[in-house]
Amino acid sequence: MKVTLFAAVSVAISGANAAVGMWQQCGGINYTGDTTCVSGAMCYKYNDWYFQCIPATTTTSPSSTRSSSSSRQSSSTSTRSSSTSSRSTSTSTRTSSTTTTSPSATISPLHDIAVSKGKQYFGVAVDSNELANATYKVLLDDRHLWGQMTPGNKMKWDATEPSRNTFTYSDADALVVWAQGSGKEIRGHTLVWHNQLPSWLTNGGFNNATLVSILQNHVTNLVTHFSGKVKTWDVVNEIFEEDGSWRSSVFYNTIGEYFVDIAFRAAAAADPNVGLAANDYNLDYGGSKVTAYVNLVNRLKSRGVKITQIGSQSHLIVGSMPSYSTLVSNYNAFVATGVDVAITELDIRMTLPVTDALLAQQRKDYNTIIRACMAVPRCIGMTVWAYSDYYSWIPSVFSGEGAALPFDDQLKPKPAFYGIVDGLNGITN
């Protein structure tokens, strides 16, 4: 997709009769409302069709790059915000009214921008139920927005080997077929994790030799099945505690730390071309957990075990972010061991209810981590853990928290989305 750069942007600083609230629309073709923002805000032109009140103190350069758009951001936005229950109706209206352009043409193409700046992809986690939602799928299908997908659950052990040596791939295969059809590379997630294991495995009481063969069989089966389709596997997931010690799991408790070597070796043998990652959360703040992974990579390499990437999940909290320099230094610590790094499960949650101040902070926080990845050449890509708050895992796991993703539950881009766009373009919010 062609990305048109706006050299000049209309900016109207708020006056005494300010009327439009922060983050609300203040201009654009077909927009008929007030064009003056509340005090402290300025009316910022995202494209010909959509101007929004953003903090006047923002350091965003007015010359920031935006994707060109020629469709109906203003009309679709107002339609969308009008009613929750009419979502599907408004979407079909929107779709049918934009016969000459993609329905998502007003949304900056994150993947295309990331690639144009030297990254491999900008991606999104997906689950089977989301593919059944035609409304959600419109943006999900967009290969310019998302060029990579990670299955949220369907490649995990409980989904793929529900009873011993019986492998079920139909759900995962459907996700793979869809991803390939919509121009997305695939991250396999995940071969070995202490959670979402079938009970035959956790309660089996297997001795070391038997569990080693079960582990090898599982890894070999999955990697072989998806060979040529999965680009990189999360071979192990969340194997360390916060203090860098080994996490208790059926694998560690029975086999010892060599379960990691065994899994990586089996994966490499099954597909010599696939990328092999260790993935974890809370790698954003530095400290013992980062050191544990740096040491792990060095140990694996010293034993001749192939590992190509550290995945930093980055499930983060609005206003509690690591600094830009901490993020960059963590990524560089991984890269120094000879592996790539990727941001694999990004979301930045807030304590509900949503406020303008939290949305503004969330924009800055997304912007910070995206800029950090952009600053490290071997930070190869970024993946959000679903794109809309409607499908976020956060509210079900963190009581009273949510709104963690760049689109709201009506699929309207939030300030965070524009923070990502700016971050990809190296612009500080």
Ligand SMILES: *[C@@H]1O[C@H](CO)[C@@H](O)[C@H](O)[C@H]1NC(C)=O
């Ligand atoms: C589909 O997704 C939209 C927005 O994410 C949501 O409003 C709608 O309720 C979903 N539909 C179903 C059937 O889940």
Ligand SMILES: *[C@@H]1O[C@H](CO)[C@@H](O)[C@H](O)[C@H]1NC(C)=O
């Ligand atoms: C289990 O077996 C593996 C493979 O032979 C070995 O590397 C590991 O040390 C053994 N673990 C224990 C606890 O004996």
Ligand SMILES: CC(=O)N[C@H]1CO[C@H](CO)[C@@H](O)[C@@H]1O
């Ligand atoms: C609903 C509406 O007013 N649509 C108009 C939006 O702007 C275009 C281009 O100026 C017009 O052609 C539409 O009629």
